[in-house]
Amino acid sequence: MCGIVGAVAERNVVQILLEGLRRLEYRGYDSAGVALINNDDLSIVRRIGKVKELADAINDKNGKGTTGIAHTRWATHGGVTELNAHPHASQARFAVVHNGIIENHATLRTELKAKGYTFVSDTDTETIAHSIAAQMEISGDLLQSVLTAVKTFEGAYGTVVMDKQTPDKLVVARSGSPLVIGLGIGENFLASDQMALLPVTRRFIFLEEGDVAQITRDSVEIYDINGDQVEREIIESTVEHDAGDKGGYRHYMLKEIHEQPTVLRNAIKGRISQDGLQQGIFGEGADEVFKQTDYVKIIACGTSYHAGVTAKYWLEQYANVQCDVEIASEFRYRRSFVPQNALLVTISQSGETADTLAALKLAKQSGYMSSLSICNVDGSSLVRESALSFLTRAGAEIGVASTKAFTTQLAALLMLTLALGKHKEMPTETEQQIVEGLIGLPTKLEETLGLAIEIEDLAEEFSDKHHSLFLGRGEQYPIAMEGALKLKEISYIHAEAYASGELKHGPLALIDAEMPVIVVAPNNELLEKLKSNVEEVRARGGIMYVFADKDAHFESDETMRVVQVPHCNETIAPVVYTIPLQLLSYYVALIKGTDVDQPRNLAKSVTVE
Numbered sequence: 259m260c261g262i263v264g265a266v267a268e269r270n271v272v273q274i275l276l277e278g279l280r281r282l283e284y285r286g287y288d289s290a291g292v293a294l295i296n297n298d299d300l301s302i303v304r305r306i307g308k309v310k311e312l313a314d315a316i317n318d319k320n321g322k323g324t325t326g327i328a329h330t331r332w333a334t335h336g337g338v339t340e341l342n343a344h345p346h347a348s349q350a351r352f353a354v355v356h357n358g359i360i361e362n363h364a365t366l367r368t369e370l371k372a373k374g375y376t377f378v379s380d381t382d383t384e385t386i387a388h389s390i391a392a393q394m395e396i397s398g399d400l401l402q403s404v405l406t407a408v409k410t411f412e413g414a415y416g417t418v419v420m421d422k423q424t425p426d427k428l429v430v431a432r433s434g435s436p437l438v439i440g441l442g443i444g445e446n447f448l449a450s451d452q453m454a455l456l457p458v459t460r461r462f463i464f465l466e467e468g469d470v471a472q473i474t475r476d477s478v479e480i481y482d483i484n485g486d487q488v489e490r491e492i493i494e495s496t497v498e499h500d501a502g503d504k505g506g507y508r509h510y511m512l513k514e515i516h517e518q519p520t521v522l523r524n525a526i527k528g529r530i531s532q533d534g535l536q537q538g539i540f541g542e543g544a545d546e547v548f549k550q551t552d553y554v555k556i557i558a559c560g561t562s563y564h565a566g567v568t569a570k571y572w573l574e575q576y577a578n579v580q581c582d583v584e585i586a587s588e589f590r591y592r593r594s595f596v597p598q599n600a601l602l603v604t605i606s607q608s609g610e611t612a613d614t615l616a617a618l619k620l621a622k623q624s625g626y627m628s629s630l631s632i633c634n635v636d637g638s639s640l641v642r643e644s645a646l647s648f649l650t651r652a653g654a655e656i657g658v659a660s661t662k663a664f665t666t667q668l669a670a671l672l673m674l675t676l677a678l679g680k681h682k683e684m685p686t687e688t689e690q691q692i693v694e695g696l697i698g699l700p701t702k703l704e705e706t707l708g709l710a711i712e713i714e715d716l717a718e719e720f721s722d723k724h725h726s727l728f729l730g731r732g733e734q735y736p737i738a739m740e741g742a743l744k745l746k747e748i749s750y751i752h753a754e755a756y757a758s759g760e761l762k763h764g765p766l767a768l769i770d771a772e773m774p775v776i777v778v779a780p781n782n783e784l785l786e787k788l789k790s791n792v793e794e795v796r797a798r799g800g801i802m803y804v805f806a807d808k809d810a811h812f813e814s815d816e817t818m819r820v821v822q823v824p825h826c827n828e829t830i831a832p833v834v835y836t837i838p839l840q841l842l843s844y845y846v847a848l849i850k851g852t853d854v855d856q857p858r859n860l861a862k863s864v865t866v867e
């Protein structure tokens with residue numbers, strides 16, 4: 259979703275800003291812009307399309323400035339036009355970039371128009387620029403004006419303002435949309451994501467909800483929600499600088515699929531050994547909480563939600579703990595009941611998904627005993643807002659379609675199953691099976707990635723298809739859901755997932771030779787049931803692609819193509835069977851020629867509702 263970069267320095271900052279935007283491209287956007295102050299002169303350049311279009315439009319005249327802000331926009335209010343792209347200006351003096359949505363923008367617009375401000379865009383963001391200009395008429399001080407103006411905003415914002423009359427200063431404000439300040443020597447930076455600033459600094463201050471900060475070349479002043487000046491911790495980033503490289507792969511998504519054995523090794527390192535789960539891996543006090551936990555509520559969105567649904571099967575079957583899973587955007591707008599001794603678990607790659615964050619805040623007020631976030635980004639809002647956190651260690655995930663974040667979430671959730679099961683008389687045999695499964699998982703994934711060539715060949719058969727059906731049973735049902743999400747996200751083929759026992763309750767009507775049916779078939783206790791479902795499809799002329807264990811004894815014929823997935827322990831089968839489905843969606847998208855890493859209309863991190 260939208261990205262922000264800003265800098266105040268002695269040198270020309272334009273290349274820092276452009277590089278920052280390039281490093282945020284993965285988040286998804288439709289236009290980009292930059293504003294620079296050079297000797298009291300304000301220049302703004304905006305372009306529809308990629309950052310490259312913007313960079314091509316920058317020249318010696320409009321590309322100089324020691325203070326600047328830049329933005330990639332993902333349209334919410336107002337179409338994809340140059341006029342709606344950020345930065346937005348007021349009085350040809352103030353420039354503003356903004357992530358989030360100002361929900362009361364219509365009211366503000368009417369008030370500001372009545373005061374004589376002229377609007378040139380359809381965006382909610384332009385109200386920020388004029389609101390600050392209006393406050394400047396009263397206070398004459400930029401920081402004070404921002405502190406006052408933000409009180410009139412409803413909704414979410416991460417915003418940065420500059421004034422050409424005070425050229426060595428940026429003022430930033432955060433509420434519901436992340437912002438991080440990067441500390442340099444004699445220069446300072448800011449961004450919506452630390453990834454943007456890794457080429458220039460590794461020292462960061464993550465702003466908290468309600469913070470407003472004034473940044474100059476050699477100072478950072480932060481004010482909290484009450485307007486009191488506060489100190490915030492400086493964090494040395496451990497994120498790899500070159501995490502944004504494709505490492506020889508054609509797409510980030512393919513690189514991230516192939517990184518899974520390595521990141522899974524990292525995810526379990528120091529956390530699990532032949533002796534079982536290590537002590538204290540869920541943080542201080544976690545064991546006390548787990549001891550009392552009788553019910554788990556999982557809240558997440560998209561792929562992270564699918565990880566949650568898989569965990570429900572594991573927690574109830576292996577750990578003997580009742581569990582419900584809910585999509586964050588549903589949970590936050592309905593009344594729900596909180597059982598006794600309930601633990602809230604949120605799952606998120608980014609830790610900044612607006613709906614998941616809002617659901618967590620709501621749940622915290624409604625009687626949950628404690629909250630745990632399973633997240634890939636240290637210091638993210640979700641991690642900071644949760645009582646307990648567990649980092650998945652997947653490394654930066656750039657492809658919009660989540661891959662390694664999902665499998666590391668599954669590993670984390672298996673570890674949570676062990677941690678909770680310990681207090682619920684989990685049989686030693688089950689514990690040992692999960693432990694061995696996890697320890698052997700990286701190697702098993704390496705083996706499974708060996709299917710890539712076979713799947714690339716199979717993907718050819720999908721290139722002219724418009725619809726598809728994914729089937730699974732038990733804990734493979736959410737894996738089928740995840741497979742369908744991957745395929746629709748990046749190849750734009752309509753894909754639906756069903757628990758295969760549901761087939762005869764409706765979806766069978768869809769079956770014909772034009773609708774490929776993808777079946778996930780490990781050798782488990784539901785295999786015979788699944789085989790009956792496969793026969794139902796065959797009897798109606800369906801064409802199937804079955805990912806199966808060799809002991810499941812499926813044979814390829816004219817109606818069915820079977821891909822043998824390496825045999826694995828049942829507890830880790832959902833992780834293993836995810837890999838061929840990721841590869842399938844990747845190769846189908848490749849054949850279709852879509853934008854694999856930045857699929858249309860989607861953003862990596864959904865920071866608006």
Ligand code: AGP
Nearest residue numbers: 560561562606607608611659660
């Ligand atoms: C997955 O491929 C998607 N890009 C999307 O569903 C994603 O999982 C969802 O937006 C949640 O994101 P989060 O894990 O960062 O909270």
